[in-house]
Amino acid sequence: MNPANIFAGIPDALPDELFDAIITGEQLRIERIVSRGQRAPATGWFEQAWGEWVLLLRGGARLEFENGGEVALGPGDHLFIDPGRRHRVAWTDPAQDTVWLAVHFEGGRLGENSE
Amino acid sequence: MNPANIFAGIPDALPDELFDAIITGEQLRIERIVSRGQRAPATGWFEQAWGEWVLLLRGGARLEFENGGEVALGPGDHLFIDPGRRHRVAWTDPAQDTVWLAVHFEGGRLGENSE
Secondary structure (H helix, E strand, O other), X not given: OOOEEOXXXXXXXXXXXXXXXXXXXXXXXXXXXXXXXXXXXXXXXXOOOOEEEEEEEEOOEEEEEOOOOEEEXXXXXXXXXXXXXXXXXXXXXXXXXXXXXXXXXXXOXXXXXXX | OOOEEXXXXXXXXXXXXXXXXXXXXOOXXXXXXXXXXXXXXXXXXXXXXXXXXXXXXXXXXXXXXOOOOEEEEOOOEEEEEOOOOOEEEEEEOOOOOEEEEEEEEOOOOEOOOOO
């Protein structure tokens, strides 16, 4: 039994963002996203029925929210995007691959953190 | 709105493994686990009703399965543990922190990978 590696299988040429499903269930989808300077078109917002938890694994990015907020993300940064909250990728680092982990799930609420 | 960082808030002293809930839902739990040389007692197996997807973010570890298989994990390695599959942490690197991401969810099946 060999594990897969989340940083493997990234093609040399990446004209578009790359989406790879890792786990797909009825109420859950875990995916890897690789960006190389891509950003959302200025006219487009993502609006999702499910909650999304995002962890940036490598690279750098900025997420923008329709209400005006913008969030810079570096390696290890994570946040939860509420269902229905309109957002888009405002920027990803053109000089390196940005690797995201996204966990999409039905509903969801922020957990207690014991820190 | 500020993101949290998955590598933040690790205490200097770590006598036991550290478990922090990041997301808790009815059918999903995302947690961070930090190990510093800890391993499971030789007599103990984990057996979980939910599926678990594990991603090793930093450090090194070995997972052991009751059927005899053992898996070495380095940064970026990930695997899915079926519901009910008995397993334990056989080893974690004593020289550095090992940071795991664990996504526990009801049911689940392996997704198609577009690679």
